[in-house]
Amino acid sequence: MMSKTTYKVLIVDDMKENVKIVNNILQSQGYHTTTVFDGISALKIVEEDSFDLILLDINMPEMSGITVCRYLKIEPKTASIPVIFLTADDNQETLTKAYKAGGTDYIKKPFYKEELIARVSTRINLRNYEKNLQKAIEQRTQEMYRTQVELMYILGSVAEGHSKETTLHVQRVSQFAYLLATLLGMSAEEASLLKNAASLHDIGKIAIPSNILHKDGSLTKSEFKEMKKHASLGSMMLENSSLPLFKAAKIVAKEHHEKYDGTGYPEGLKGEEIHIYGRIVALADVFDALMFKRSYKDGWSTKETLEYIKKMSGKQFDPVLIKIFFDNIDAFLEIYNLCKEEAFEADKTKSNPFISWLFKKL
Numbered sequence: 001m002m003s004k005t006t007y008k009v010l011i012v013d014d015m016k017e018n019v020k021i022v023n024n025i026l027q028s029q030g031y032h033t034t035t036v037f038d039g040i041s042a043l044k045i046v047e048e049d050s051f052d053l054i055l056l057d058i059n060m061p062e063m064s065g066i067t068v069c070r071y072l073k074i075e076p077k078t079a080s081i082p083v084i085f086l087t088a089d090d091n092q093e094t095l096t097k098a099y100k101a102g103g104t105d106y107i108k109k110p111f112y113k114e115e116l117i118a119r120v121s122t123r124i125n126l127r128n129y130e131k132n133l134q135k136a137i138e139q140r141t142q143e144m145y146r147t148q149v150e151l152m153y154i155l156g157s158v159a160e161g162h163s164k165e166t167t168l169h170v171q172r173v174s175q176f177a178y179l180l181a182t183l184l185g186m187s188a189e190e191a192s193l194l195k196n197a198a199s200l201h202d203i204g205k206i207a208i209p210s211n212i213l214h215k216d217g218s219l220t221k222s223e224f225k226e227m228k229k230h231a232s233l234g235s236m237m238l239e240n241s242s243l244p245l246f247k248a249a250k251i252v253a254k255e256h257h258e259k260y261d262g263t264g265y266p267e268g269l270k271g272e273e274i275h276i277y278g279r280i281v282a283l284a285d286v287f288d289a290l291m292f293k294r295s296y297k298d299g300w301s302t303k304e305t306l307e308y309i310k311k312m313s314g315k316q317f318d319p320v321l322i323k324i325f326f327d328n329i330d331a332f333l334e335i336y337n338l339c340k341e342e343a344f345e346a347d348k349t350k351s352n353p354f355i356s357w358l359f360k361k362l
Contacts, residue, residue, distance in 0.1 A: 039063030073102035176284035197248035204234025
């Protein structure tokens with residue numbers, strides 16, 4: 001537990017003698033104290049410094065302690081600081097207003113030294129417990145989120161591996177999608193959500209027959225019809241999850257083969273009927289699929305790939321995203337150059353630098 005000298009208490013009272021008494025008592029107990037004599041000064045100092053507890057007189061000229069407390073509780077920086085009122089007024093109406101303003105306790109003047117010490121110690125210990133509990137909850141939440149993310153990448157890799165496509169496709173598409181979402185102006189939080197959700201864009205391939213997924217060469221019409229089912233199947237697999245990550249992944253799985261002109265599948269959505277997640281991952285997925293070698297084709301050249309993507313603006317892809325893509329093409333090609341599969345095939349016994357780089361950004 002922290003020593004008392006690390007706890008900072010702000011004492012606010014217009015009666016200097018009262019401030020002196022309280023200050024001496026708390027300093028004798030090892031607390032670090034700051035004193036002011038009016039409400040306006042109190043509000044100014046909490047903007048400049050942080051405190052673990054505020055002892056606040058109710059009846060002060062110009063601005064009452066109750067008004068000061070109201071201001072403290074509407075500011076995010078000071079809202080969680082416990083406030084103990086110091087007052088000679090034991091009128092029930094006044095005390096009710098004090099509690100409604102956000103006060104956590106009150107000490108009636110004149111007070112006993114032992115009472116002041118006990119009340120201060122109790123409130124600071126309680127706040128310390130709440131802060132530690134909140135920290136533990138946040139840490140646990142982060143651990144759970146990371147577990148969800150790792151599970152998604154594992155599942156996404158399983159789906160790609162099942163279809164004889166590289167597991168690195170999952171990470172690359174996720175990173176392309178993240179970059180595109182960020183450049184579009186999406187918040188860092190939402191862009192990260194999409195990046196992780198994109199890892200499951202092809203999860204439905206797990207349910208597609210192996211003879212179709214493993215076929216070398218072009219699919220027949222009936223085989224392609226069966227292959228197209230992976231979008232709807234992926235959506236169905238994620239249907240019952242209430243987790244934000246998996247809800248976003250459901251959208252991506254279902255809509256990443258929709259086309260801007262309405263000729264895509266599974267529902268033939270058109271334009272902005274297609275969720276922005278689907279539009280982003282559609283471009284990221286095709287860019288990666290064309291550039292990299294697959295079992296049924298060689299990788300296209302950069303020139304061929306970019307010419308195709310540009311030609312598909314307004315047809316397969318959202319024109320706004322296409323403009324962003326080409327305006328920032330160097331950034332996308334940087335990821336491509338970093339992630340060339342030949343670099344990872346040289347020694348599979350070594351750790352994968354791309355995956356290490358990716359997870360540093362999660």
